[in-house]
Amino acid sequence: MCEANAYLIEGDDKNLIMEAVDTIEPDGDNLLICNIFGEQKVVKASIHSLSLVDHKIYLKG
Template sequence: MCESNAFLKKGDREELFLKDVTRVVPLAGGKLRLESLLGEEKIIEAKILELDLMGHKLILGE
């Protein structure tokens, strides 16, 4: 499977925001909609800071 976990960077820390992300959709106003494998959906005002495809990790920040 190719799902990634999304983390929110806060200072030097990274906090898990959503597991098993399958889709990221940009929205108006600098927001992102993230959807998970199980159908969970979260919207956050953030930027993509890093996308590690080999490590299955998405880092979001403000």
């Protein structure tokens, strides 16, 4: 599978907020994040960077 884990950059920390992310869509000032299990989260952030071979998505508030 080609999903990735989403981490929120907070200062020097990168905190895992959702595993196995499929889609991320803008939703006003927020992001709507959905994973392959049908779970959803809304996070006040934007997509900062990607490292897909490492399965990592970095978000920043």
